[in-house]
Amino acid sequence: MSNTVQIPKHFSYLDSFVLPKKMEKSRRALDEHIDESIRFKYFLKLKNRRELHDHLVYKSEDFPVLRLVYLLIWKSPSGTKHTFKVGQSQKCFQRIGKNYLVGTGANTGWLSPAMYAFLKERGGEFEIFYRGFDDKVAKVDGDIEVEYTPRLDTIEKHYQKTLNIKDGKAAVQEFFKNLNFKYVIK
DSSP: OOOOOOOOTTOEEEEEEEOOSSOOOOOOOOBTTBOTTTTTSOOOEETTGGGTOOSSSOOGGGSSOSSEEEEEEEEOTTSOEEEEEEEEESOHHHIIIIIHHHTOSTTHHHHHHHHHHHHHHHOOEEEEEEEEOOSOEEEEETTEEEEEOOOHHHHHHHHHHHHTOOOSHHHHHHHHHHTTOOOOOO
């Protein structure tokens, strides 16, 4: 596994997912992703934003963009970096500012606990780089100007292919295996 990380042009650093400073009681009920041993923890925190805001739930204005494609890079305690995931979100404050932090959502329900376990054993942080897609694109089509927003799923797939980053549970399991981290995704 190569630890040479190429951040694509037009991506900027947003924040980092880190372990909480202290464990907090979760308001979340038990479900298929959470078992008794981990239900009283928030999985991750945002390194920079946790000191900036006194409210519990992030708002859209707490982030520079609403729609984005993001890149997660694991930065080890020694400073080496490994590309982990490419994702996209129509609502940054929901995906980055909530779902990852408490392990909710279709994808992050299993991903956040896995990232938490990885950081707990290996340390470091998951740096978040982003490219925003809030602007509308205007195109003249005959006698009308049409405004539209780019499709994030197509852009996400482009970066996954360009950066050779696989997606899904099998890809995360492979990432862990390549770094000799034993963890079974639930």
